[in-house]
Structure formats: C-alpha cells, structure tokens
Amino acid sequence: MTGSRGVQVNSSFDVIVIGGGIAGVSIAYELAEHRSVAIVERESTLAFHTTGRSAATFLESYGNSTVRAITRASRDFFLSPPDFVDGPLIADLPLLIVANDTEVPGLREQYRTVHGPAASTIELVDGASAEALNPMLRPGYTALAMVDYGSLELDVHGLHQGYLRGLRQRGGVVKRSAGVVAARREGSLWVLTDAAGNEHRACTVVNAAGAWCDEVATTFGAAPIGIAPLRRTAFMVPAPRDLPSASASAVNRTMTAVNRTMTAVNRTMTMSASEDFYFKPDGAGFLCSPADETLTMPSDAKPDDLEIARAIERLNEATLLAVRSVSASWAGLRSFTVDRSPAVGPDPTVDGLFWFAGQGGYGIQMAPALARAGASLLAAGDLPDNLLATGVTAAGLAPDRSALAA
Ligand SMILES: Cc1cc2nc3c(=O)[nH]c(=O)nc-3n(C[C@H](O)[C@H](O)[C@H](O)COP(=O)(O)OP(=O)(O)OC[C@H]3O[C@@H](n4cnc5c(N)ncnc54)[C@H](O)[C@@H]3O)c2cc1C
Missing domain, CATH: 3.50.50.60 (FAD/NAD(P)-binding domain)
Structure with a gap:
C-alpha cells in the first residue's frame, strides 16, 4: 500500500x-x-x-546556560499551547531555593549565575519572606532564599x-x-x-x-x-493536619512580580540550595525528592529507600511537614551527557x-x-x-x- x-x-x-x-x-x-x-x-x-515519573515543573533558573536558554524558548508554547493540546498546560508554582547558614555563599553564587535581563523574575529574599511564601518552612531555618516567580507546574x-x-x-x-x-x-x-x-x-x-x-x-x-542514566527518587507524604497558609502579602508580591495575570499563588516548589531535597504540594499531600543522582544501568528504575530516609531527615529539619510515613514512591532515570x-x-x-x-x-x-x-x-x-x-x-x-x- x-x-x-x-x-x-x-x-x-x-x-x-x-x-x-x-x-x-x-x-x-x-x-x-x-x-x-x-x-x-x-x-x-x-x-x-x-x-511518566517527573516532578512536572518548568524552572527557567535550573540547569546550565544552554538548558536555561532552551527552557526559556519553550515558555510561550506552555503559556499559549497550539490547538492540538487539550486545555491549559500550566499552573503557577514559584521556585523557592532555600539556604541555611552554611549554604548562603553557594546560593549567592547561583543567583549571580542565573540572574540577568533574560531572567528578570528572579530575586533574593530573606528568611522571613521565604517563610511567608512557603509557610511549611521551619521558622528560623532559612537564612537566604532565591525566588523565581516565573516558574510553573506543567501538565506532563x-x-x-x-x-x-x-x-x-x-x-x-x-x-x-x-x-x-x-x-x-x-x-x-x-x-x-x-x-x-x-x-x-x-x-x-x-x-x-x-x-x-x-x-x-x-x-x-x-x-x-x-549518556549517564542517573536515578532520581520521588515519594509522596500526607499533608500535616494543621496546614499553615501563605500570608496575603506574600501572595500579593508574587502576583505583581510576574508580568502576566496570575491567580493567587500560595504554593511553591521548594528546593534546598545544596539540592539535597525538594518538595511541592501535590493533591492532598506533598511530592518530595532526595534529588539523588545515582549512576544506574538503563532499566525500569526503582526508588532507593536509603535516599528516602535521608530526605525525610532533611525535610524534618527544614520544614514543618513532620514526615512519618510515605504513601507512594517511584524513581526515574535522568540521562545526562558529560x-x-x-x-x-x-x-x-x-x-x-x-x-x-x-x-x-x-x-x-x-x-x-x-x-x-x-x-x-x-x-x-x-x-x-x-x-x-x-x-x-x-x-x-x-x-x-x-x-x-x-
Ligand atoms: C524524579 C524525576 C523528576 C523530574 N522532574 C522534571 C521536571 O520537573 N521537569 C522536567 O523538565 N524534567 C524533569 N525530569 C526529567 C524528565 O522526566 C526527562 O528529561 C524526560 O522525561 C526524558 O524523556 P525521554 O523521552 O528522553 O525519556 P523516556 O521517557 O525514558 O523515554 C524513552 C523511551 O525509549 C524507549 N526505548 C528505549 N529503548 C528502546 C528500543 N530499543 N526500542 C524502542 N523503544 C525504546 C523506552 O521504553 C522509553 O519509553 C524528571 C525526572 C525524574 C526521574
């Protein structure tokens, strides 16, 4: 034929x-x-x-300069998808990178690298402002934070x-x-x-x-x-019973910082400056990750329990999530060139x-x-x-x- x-x-x-x-x-x-x-x-x-195993985020301040440029060039597609896409692909989800005292120099360096005219939605904020943006942060943990108000959650x-x-x-x-x-x-x-x-x-x-x-x-x-397949684990934890909410001032700041109409934002993708954990709200709970990178053979990747335990320790140190149980876990292979x-x-x-x-x-x-x-x-x-x-x-x-x- x-x-x-x-x-x-x-x-x-x-x-x-x-x-x-x-x-x-x-x-x-x-x-x-x-x-x-x-x-x-x-x-x-x-x-x-x-x-099928990603964290579903769009972070223009993540990755090397080539990755950041390609990500920025993809933004319009996500904001105004073509007809063949069914429904909106995005929700607002500012990225909040939090540094404790020892991580501050590294975060300042990261800010110098990613900040610039092409990334005008990024700013440094103090610990109190970070806690206002994400009330799940343990009071006093964050010494400095970098916010990217332009980050998004994606419908993968x-x-x-x-x-x-x-x-x-x-x-x-x-x-x-x-x-x-x-x-x-x-x-x-x-x-x-x-x-x-x-x-x-x-x-x-x-x-x-x-x-x-x-x-x-x-x-x-x-x-x-x-090509190096590096395993990354993710897991879900239930939300604590008394969930603190974002302050109105944090929401207003968020809304004015980005040059487009946003619905009120009281959610963030929060990551440690050393990238040894991240978490974001997901349904009734939180999606968390140890942000592990373990070299693995190509395969159907399985989550690493030791990495999950390590992440829980860090999350309980830095947040009010009070993680005691994990409701689901999975892993995928992020495959990098050198x-x-x-x-x-x-x-x-x-x-x-x-x-x-x-x-x-x-x-x-x-x-x-x-x-x-x-x-x-x-x-x-x-x-x-x-x-x-x-x-x-x-x-x-x-x-x-x-x-x-x-
Ligand atoms: C926990 C985690 C969080 C992540 N979070 C994000 C995020 O927030 N934002 C983001 O942009 N990215 C994120 N990523 C990365 C993102 O998921 C990957 O970059 C992307 O999915 C890679 O897509 P791919 O099509 O290259 O690979 P895959 O989705 O793995 O597809 C490759 C396909 O090739 C098939 N295949 C292999 N060999 C053969 C063969 N011989 N014949 C036929 N088929 C074959 C496989 O079966 C597979 O289906 C995350 C990844 C992980 C693991």
Whole structure:
C-alpha cells in the first residue's frame, strides 16, 4: 500500500523515531509536518519510563546556560499551547531555593549565575519572606532564599497526549511493544527489527530512547557518547493536619512580580540550595525528592529507600511537614551527557542516524523548543533563529562536540 508521499504506508517511513517518551513524541510531531513518521516504542504504554515519573515543573533558573536558554524558548508554547493540546498546560508554582547558614555563599553564587535581563523574575529574599511564601518552612531555618516567580507546574500527561494527537493529525504512526533489537542497511534505508521479529524501514532513524540512547546507537554500529542514566527518587507524604497558609502579602508580591495575570499563588516548589531535597504540594499531600543522582544501568528504575530516609531527615529539619510515613514512591532515570547539555544532531559516522538524547532533568520543560531545534537540525542542518539568538549553537548540541569525546 502506497501513501500520498510515495512511501509504503505502515512499513516504510521517511523517519522512524525510537522511543515514545516526551523526547520521541515531540520531535516526531515536528518532523511529521513534512515527512512520514513512525514512533517505535518497546513498552506497551507510552511515557512508561522517565517521562511518566517527573516532578512536572518548568524552572527557567535550573540547569546550565544552554538548558536555561532552551527552557526559556519553550515558555510561550506552555503559556499559549497550539490547538492540538487539550486545555491549559500550566499552573503557577514559584521556585523557592532555600539556604541555611552554611549554604548562603553557594546560593549567592547561583543567583549571580542565573540572574540577568533574560531572567528578570528572579530575586533574593530573606528568611522571613521565604517563610511567608512557603509557610511549611521551619521558622528560623532559612537564612537566604532565591525566588523565581516565573516558574510553573506543567501538565506532563496533557503535553505528551497533545504531541501524540498532533502527530496523528499529521498522519504519524505509533507502534507499541516494538523494542528495536537489530538494525541493518538495505540500500538507502535502515531496516529495524523489533523483539517480535517485525521489520520497520526508514531513511532516517532518530534515537530518542532516553536512558537507552547509547545502547540503541551501538545497534546501528555507532559509538556511544557517554549518556549517564542517573536515578532520581520521588515519594509522596500526607499533608500535616494543621496546614499553615501563605500570608496575603506574600501572595500579593508574587502576583505583581510576574508580568502576566496570575491567580493567587500560595504554593511553591521548594528546593534546598545544596539540592539535597525538594518538595511541592501535590493533591492532598506533598511530592518530595532526595534529588539523588545515582549512576544506574538503563532499566525500569526503582526508588532507593536509603535516599528516602535521608530526605525525610532533611525535610524534618527544614520544614514543618513532620514526615512519618510515605504513601507512594517511584524513581526515574535522568540521562545526562558529560556537560549536561542535550545531544542533538546527526551521528558523525553512521549515515541516517540522528541523536536526540541527554534531556537530563529538563526534558519536559525543554520539549517544545528542543523538538523544533531537532527537526530544524535534521531538515536544514541548523537551529531556528529564535534559538540561535539566545546563543545556543548547533555545535554546542552536536553529539560529536569535543566536550563529549571520551
Ligand atoms: C524524579 C524525576 C523528576 C523530574 N522532574 C522534571 C521536571 O520537573 N521537569 C522536567 O523538565 N524534567 C524533569 N525530569 C526529567 C524528565 O522526566 C526527562 O528529561 C524526560 O522525561 C526524558 O524523556 P525521554 O523521552 O528522553 O525519556 P523516556 O521517557 O525514558 O523515554 C524513552 C523511551 O525509549 C524507549 N526505548 C528505549 N529503548 C528502546 C528500543 N530499543 N526500542 C524502542 N523503544 C525504546 C523506552 O521504553 C522509553 O519509553 C524528571 C525526572 C525524574 C526521574
């Protein structure tokens, strides 16, 4: 059966994207504007791995300068999502980074790094102001805090489903339970074989396999680029019975600090300056994390009980959460390159293999701009102008950049 673009529908595509997490669905959507595209995903459910396990935040002051620029370039998408996304994707959730006495110098340094004209929603506040913004902080714990009033909570499921809907509207195809185990050349095509023995053909293959990106690359005869899957644990705790509430003055400050209409904010994503815990309100309880980074083999990651115990100790020292029990826990793999910027671009030696890897701890918040960057690099060999204007370059994302050399 032959489709309108002259390719065999359901068997041969212009592009096959390996991986159905946020990386895979977002770049597949962008590429499907001008190409026939299929996603092949090993699991029977999409977003089963890291994408389905995130803290769902958008933090423009988090990550290195490349990550921050790509995140900022994604902001408009989240504020005004395209039609294929169902409903709003955001809620206000200022980021509050709290420092105790020993962490103050580190926080001042962090502020110097991230503050600037492009990040005008960020300011330093004293301990009392931090406690007014987040009444769950233990009085007297915080010596200094950095607030980013522009941070947001994201609807990850809505974003992922939106991209899938958009992909299907553009004629894209999704193949589940199709883990790629082998690849061979057939003329100008790649022929991928999945674990069930089915074959999938495409001119170009996008490697968006998250923690498995290096493993997938070797299937194509490409050299790994040193993707490090770092496990991060998260857990839920019940809210304490008498929940203090944010003061009106804190809410008013928050509302005037950001140049857009906000509903009253009395919630924050609160993180320690040493990044050894964070917590945010979630439903009837709080989502907490030890912010652990343990090097792990690509796998279905499991939470680390020792890290949870360590985080509970820190949370009880710094907050009024009075954590005694954990109602649920999970873990996911945040996969980093050695310089912690994503790796996006053609493989330097293997024809028709394109990397879309190393989304680290920022794959949701960077998704819109990174997907457009990946599609533009694949189609035209360079980044979109709006990203180039921020100082991000194709060379800085290239999978063969010198920083990633072994
Ligand atoms: C606890 C935690 C909190 C986080 N919080 C945030 C946050 O607040 N904001 C943010 O932006 N980011 C956050 N992140 C990071 C974010 O979740 C990741 O950057 C993002 O989900 C990575 O998406 P991905 O598509 O690259 O990977 P994945 O979602 O893991 O998708 C990769 C897919 O590839 C598939 N695959 C692998 N090998 C094959 C194969 N051979 N054949 C077919 N399919 C294959 C896998 O099955 C998987 O579904 C967090 C992560 C964790 C763990």
